[in-house]
Amino acid sequence: MRSSLARRTAGVAVVAALLQLVMITAFAWPAARVAPRDVPIVVTGPQAAAVAERLDRERPGAFDVLTRPDEAGARAAIAGREAYGAIVTTPSGPKVLTASAASPFIAQQLGALAQAQAKEGRPPVPPVQDVVAADSDDPRGxxxxxxxxxxxxxxxxxxxxxxxxxxxxxxxxxxxxxxxxxxxxxxxxxxxxxxxxxxxxxxxxxxxxxxxxxxxxxxxxxxxxxxxxxxxxxxxxxxxxxxxxxxxxxxxxxxxxxxxxxxxxxxxxxxxxxxxxxxxxxxxxxxxxxxxxxxxxxxxxxxxxxxxxxxxxxxxxxxxxxxxxxx
Structure with missing residues (x-):
C-alpha cells in the first residue's frame, strides 16, 4: 500500500514539474524571442528604392517592404491594416508614419529606426507621426x-x-x-x-x-x-x-x-x-x-x-x- 502511494506521489510530482516547465516555456519563450520578422511597412517617395535597399541590407528579414505611389497611399495602407507604418522620403528629408493602435511595440521600433537612419548634415531625427494612435489613456497598449x-x-x-x-x-x-x-x-x-x-x-x-x-x-x-x-x-x-x-x-x-x-x-x-x-x-x-x-x-x-x-x-x-x- 505504501509503495503504491509512493509511486503515485512521485508520479504526480513529476507530472506537475513537467507542466511547470511547459508553462514557463510557453509564456516566457515567445516574450524572450520578440523581434521584427517580415513586418509589413510602406516606403514611398523619390528615395523609396534606396531606403528599401538599405533596410534589406541593414535589417535582413526584419521588414516586408511595400511600395506606394505617394504619402496618401502609405496612409491608406496603414489605415487598411496592410502595413504597420511607413517611411516617406521627401526632398526635405524623410519622415516616419506609425500606427501605435496596431502595435505600440512596432511603433516604438519604427521610431527607433528613424533615429538610426538619421545622418550628419540632415535633421537630427526624422519626424515621426502616429497616424492611427492608441487610446490616449493607454498609449503604450x-x-x-x-x-x-x-x-x-x-x-x-x-x-x-x-x-x-x-x-x-x-x-x-x-x-x-x-x-x-x-x-x-x-x-x-x-x-x-x-x-x-x-x-x-x-x-x-x-x-x-x-x-x-x-x-x-x-x-x-x-x-x-x-x-x-x-x-x-x-x-x-x-x-x-x-x-x-x-x-x-x-x-x-x-x-x-x-x-x-x-x-x-x-x-x-x-x-x-x-x-x-x-x-x-x-x-x-x-x-x-x-x-x-x-x-x-x-x-x-x-x-x-x-x-x-x-x-x-x-x-x-x-x-x-x-x-x-x-x-
Missing amino acids: AGFGALALPLIMSGLAASVLLTFAIPAAAWRAAGVVLFAVLGGLGAAGIAQGWLSLLPGPYLALAGVMSLTILAVTGTVAGLATALGRAGLGVGSLTLLLLGNPLSAAASGPEMLPQPWGDLGQMLPPGAAVTLLRSTAFFDGAGAAGPLAVLVAWAAAGFALLAVGGLRGRTGEEAARGREPALA
Whole structure:
C-alpha cells in the first residue's frame, strides 16, 4: 500500500514539474524571442528604392517592404491594416508614419529606426507621426495587452462550472450563449467605460468580446461534453498554454518566431486581439480573417456539444432498453 502511494506521489510530482516547465516555456519563450520578422511597412517617395535597399541590407528579414505611389497611399495602407507604418522620403528629408493602435511595440521600433537612419548634415531625427494612435489613456497598449488573458480565463472557468453544474448538453449550450452575451456586454463596458482602453462603438466591441467568450467557452464545454473530463484539460491547455502566449497582444504576430505567430492567429486569443484592434481603431479593416477564426471555433464547440448530447441520449436509451431484460 505504501509503495503504491509512493509511486503515485512521485508520479504526480513529476507530472506537475513537467507542466511547470511547459508553462514557463510557453509564456516566457515567445516574450524572450520578440523581434521584427517580415513586418509589413510602406516606403514611398523619390528615395523609396534606396531606403528599401538599405533596410534589406541593414535589417535582413526584419521588414516586408511595400511600395506606394505617394504619402496618401502609405496612409491608406496603414489605415487598411496592410502595413504597420511607413517611411516617406521627401526632398526635405524623410519622415516616419506609425500606427501605435496596431502595435505600440512596432511603433516604438519604427521610431527607433528613424533615429538610426538619421545622418550628419540632415535633421537630427526624422519626424515621426502616429497616424492611427492608441487610446490616449493607454498609449503604450499595456491595458489592451492585458485584456486577452481575463477573457480566456473567465471562459475556461465558465466551461468548468457549466460542465459540472449542468448535466444536459442542450441546457449547457444555452448557458454558454447566455454567459457569452452577458460577459461580452460587461467586459466591453469595463474596458471602454471605466478603464477607457478602447474607442469605437460599444455594441461592436461587446459583440467581439461575446464572440471570443463563445468560442472559448463553447469549445472547452463541447470537448468536455464529447470527451468527458479529459476534454476540459485538452481545451484549457490548448487555449491557455498555446493561445494566450502566442496571441501577441502586446507586440504583433510578426514579432514572434514563425510559424508560431501565424499559429497564434488561428487560435481564439490571437484572433480576438486582432479583431478587437480592427474594430476599435481601424473601422473594421482586416477583421474578416479573425472573425472567421472565432466563428469557426464557436461552431466547432457547439458541434461538439451536439455530438456529446446525442451520445449521452443514445446511452440513456440503450440503458432503458436493457432494463426489462435485466428484470
